[in-house]
Amino acid sequence: MTETTNKQRLLKFNKLRLSGFKSFVEPATLLIHSGLTGVVGPNGCGKSNLVEALRWVMGETSAKQMRGGGMEDVIFNGTESRPPRNIAEIVLSLDNSARVAPAQFNDSDELDVSRRIEREKGSLYRVNGKEVRARDVQLLFADASTGARSTAMVSQGRIGAVIAAKPAERRAILEEAAGITGLHSRRHEAELRLRGAETNLERLDDILATLDVQLQSLRKQARQATRYRNLSGHVRRAEAAYFHLRWIAAAAQLETFGQHLEKTEGEVTKLTRVSGLAATRQTEEAAGLPELRQAEAEAAAGLQRLILARESLDSEEQRIDAAREECRLRTSQVVSDTEREKALSKDAKSAIIAIESERDAIETASDNEAGETADAEAKLGAATGAVNELETRLSEITERAAGDEAKRASLSRAIEELEDRRIRLANRSGEIDNQLANLDAQTAEPEALEKAEEALSAVRSELEKARNKAQAAENTRAETVD
Numbered sequence: 001m002t003e004t005t006n007k008q009r010l011l012k013f014n015k016l017r018l019s020g021f022k023s024f025v026e027p028a029t030l031l032i033h034s035g036l037t038g039v040v041g042p043n044g045c046g047k048s049n050l051v052e053a054l055r056w057v058m059g060e061t062s063a064k065q066m067r068g069g070g071m072e073d074v075i076f077n078g079t080e081s082r083p084p085r086n087i088a089e090i091v092l093s094l095d096n097s098a099r100v101a102p103a104q105f106n107d108s109d110e111l112d113v114s115r116r117i118e119r120e121k122g123s124l125y126r127v128n129g130k131e132v133r134a135r136d137v138q139l140l141f142a143d144a145s146t147g148a149r150s151t152a153m154v155s156q157g158r159i160g161a162v163i164a165a166k167p168a169e170r171r172a173i174l175e176e177a178a179g180i181t182g183l184h185s186r187r188h189e190a191e192l193r194l195r196g197a198e199t200n201l202e203r204l205d206d207i208l209a210t211l212d213v214q215l216q217s218l219r220k221q222a223r224q225a226t227r228y229r230n231l232s233g234h235v236r237r238a239e240a241a242y243f244h245l246r247w248i249a250a251a252a253q254l255e256t257f258g259q260h261l262e263k264t265e266g267e268v269t270k271l272t273r274v275s276g277l278a279a280t281r282q283t284e285e286a287a288g289l290p291e292l293r294q295a296e297a298e299a300a301a302g303l304q305r306l307i308l309a310r311e312s313l314d315s316e317e318q319r320i321d322a323a324r325e326e327c328r329l330r331t332s333q334v335v336s337d338t339e340r341e342k343a344l345s346k347d348a349k350s351a352i353i354a355i356e357s358e359r360d361a362i363e364t365a366s367d368n369e370a371g372e373t374a375d376a377e378a379k380l381g382a383a384t385g386a387v388n389e390l391e392t393r394l395s396e397i398t399e400r401a402a403g404d405e406a407k408r409a410s411l412s413r414a415i416e417e418l419e420d421r422r423i424r425l426a427n428r429s430g431e432i433d434n435q436l437a438n439l440d441a442q443t444a445e446p447e448a449l450e451k452a453e454e455a456l457s458a459v460r461s462e463l464e465k466a467r468n469k470a471q472a473a474e475n476t477r478a479e480t481v482d
Contacts (some may be wrong), residue, residue: 012095020088025076057090057115059138060148072119089116096102242438323418334407341397351390
């Protein structure tokens with residue numbers, strides 16, 4: 001490492017303090033004495049990290065130049081025995097006893113330039129504890145003919161690159177040696193500002209042209225407004241004259257309408273007297289309306305009751321029809337089951353008689369022929385199995401007979417329910433007869449009486465039908481019992 005100095009502008013490096021930077025997890029200080037200062041050590045001891053620390057504190061912005069993928073890679077990432085750090089800081093002390101630093105930093109004999117980086121928060125530059133921009137730090141070192149990309153920082157392959165450099169690159173080396181790098185940086189910044197000012201002037205010209213167009217439009221609008229005010233005055237005067245003429249015509253019409261009003265009021269007086277007489281007659285006629293309305297309401301109520309009674313009888317008829325159909329089906333089923341069971345019973349009795357005759361024959365044959373004993377025993381076993389099967393069938397027939405008896409009892413209950421319904425219908429018929437008698441006693445219209453009589457006839461026919469159905473159900477029950 002060489003001491004970065006300039007003979008004309010004496011700004012010397014005194015020491016370099018590192019903390020949390022790459023492999024320097026613990027705070028470390030590198031003293032840079034006058035003359036030649038060297039760092040010797042094996043590979044991987046951190047010699048290159050010292051050079052990168054100098055470049056980084058002097059304003060290096062490229063993570064690639066720092067051998068990392070991002071600028072936060074300069075922070076110590078930790079090892080198996082040490083946790084990672086969140087902050088890295090480099091402090092470079094400069095000797096400014098010759099007062100060659102820029103004016104804003106030229107009030108101290110020693111300058112401490114520091115750069116601090118924190119994860120996810122970025123870098124922060126300070127000079128003597130005062131926060132500054134990265135540009136200010138780069139200009140500070142550019143005035144001293146050094147910097148992060150300075151040719152004074154000699155690294156591996158740098159000498160060969162200088163020898164093979166192009167004329168433009170050699171010019172940069174000569175300018176740095178001449179100490180005018182800071183002037184070039186300032187010139188570049190001034191050029192950027194001039195370009196910004198030119199851009200602003202062009203934009204200002206565009207704005208002025210736009211304002212010019214707007215001014216012409218506003219002048220045109222002002223002329224139109226003046227003309228509008230003049231025309232509005234003429235219009236107001238013409239409207240005043242027009243409304244005055246209309247007022248004169250309206251006054252003449254008012255006088256004519258007044259005379260017509262007097263005539264109309266006389267006619268209204270006559271019509272009012274006629275209207276009073278008509279109202280008196282209407283009141284007299286309206287006095288007789290309540291009695292007629294009462295009679296109409298009573299007739300309507302009677303008609304409504306008859307309609308409800310008819311609907312109730314219709315529903316009762318439907319229920320009786322359904323019960324009759326159910327009784328018929330059950331009766332036919334009971335008859336068929338009884339016939340089937342009788343046939344099965346006859347078959348069982350015949351089989352039992354045949355088996356007994358066979359058993360007697362077998363017993364007789366067993367006394368006469370001892371050789372046929374085995375055959376007889378086999379036939380006896382088969383006959384015994386047949387007898388057991390017939391006995392099982394007989395028990396099933398008995399259970400079915402019990403089921404038929406239960407069905408007969410159910411039919412008897414259904415017939416009793418039908419008889420109760422017939423009695424209720426008879427009672428309902430009596431109530432309807434009473435209602436008709438009451439309606440006959442009241443004063444009602446002939447048409448309402450005819451409708452009531454028709455409803456009564458319908459109810460009586462429905463009652464007769466219900467009685468016939470009940471009688472048919474009773475006959476069916478008697479036949480089932482037989």
